[in-house]
Amino acid sequence: MAESINQKENFLKGIIKENPIFVMLLGMCPTLGVTSSAFNGLGMGIATMFVLLMSNIVVSLVKSQIPSKVRIPAFIIIIASFVTIVEMVLEAFVPFLYEQLGIFIPLIVVNCLILGRAEAFASKNNVWSSILDALGMGLGFTIALTILGSVREILGSGSIFDFKFVAENANTFILFILPPGAFIALAYLTVFFNKISTKKA
């Protein structure tokens, strides 16, 4: 069965056709919470992608050893361990990002994107397909968070990746770095994204 999967398709689906944010609307909590700047979005995306990749690999390796009645607790333990590792490593080596992301790092555990991929994909497919699935989904997630973060940062603080392009005292749409701005920006981006991707298809 594993051979029948088109690997290129498998990788690309996470970025466009099944983009976790703009199409499946998964993992909304960190999406709305941390994307007040492009850098935060990128950092969160990469942290999530790493956890997703590792958990997909491990789940697909041990899938036959886990009785199906206890598979969810087993997946959660695997995911939570990787999240804790990411948290410790970030605190030790990238303290700046660690402080910015704050509570949202431990919350990666309950990001339904990760458990969703473990349950729906990695527990049924081989390691290689699972790696590609994780990379595609993770990349789609990262790209979406970075775009959302960029839009909010450009409108809200008049800068991108902390590079300011408006005057110090210029008035910006502060609304966009506040929580309501996250909903507004996400909604418009989702509409925009789906318009483009359905036209292609």
Add this chain to the structure above:
Amino acid sequence: MAKKKDTFINMVVSLFVITIVAGLSLGFVNELTVGPIKQGKIERKINALRLVVPEFDNNPVEEVKMIKSDLAKDSVEIYVATKTGENVGTAVIGSSEKGFSGLVKLMIGFKPDGSIQNIEVLEQKETPGLGTKMKDDKFIEQFRGKNPSTFNLKPKKDQGEVDALTGATISTRAFSEATQMAYDIFVKESSTSQSKTE
């Protein structure tokens, strides 16, 4: 490989193995990161200290004094900076819970005469773009060189002398309160340490 059956033994064993492996790997990573995390925290403190007090050559972080005071919930950290044995300044961690979204934590550097050298924001969760401007030089500048015994540390709205941040009076109030608290502790502490040496 056939899927393991849902027998009681299988479930117990598989969860047991997974938790053991997870525990071991977490312990291993913790061993690796505990040092850098501690080091980073100390470095950030020293960097903040360098910003708020004049040049020093001792290690204030190691000589930190923890003061219990009625003015604050937890004990307050006081760092004394000395150069060739002489007191050049004191940094006090001041905090206020009255920020727009809770805790505002500052490090305030006082010269030996009690005037403010500089202020560094350590922790805040204020509104981005409004209250977070408390980190800007433009706002902090008005505190430099002022002595809180003559400078009324309250926003102008509360009959004080602090120019509030636009749209962030509450954040300004918390900032001023934290500074005032640090000053009160600084005064109390320097008077007790003086009476000890005399």
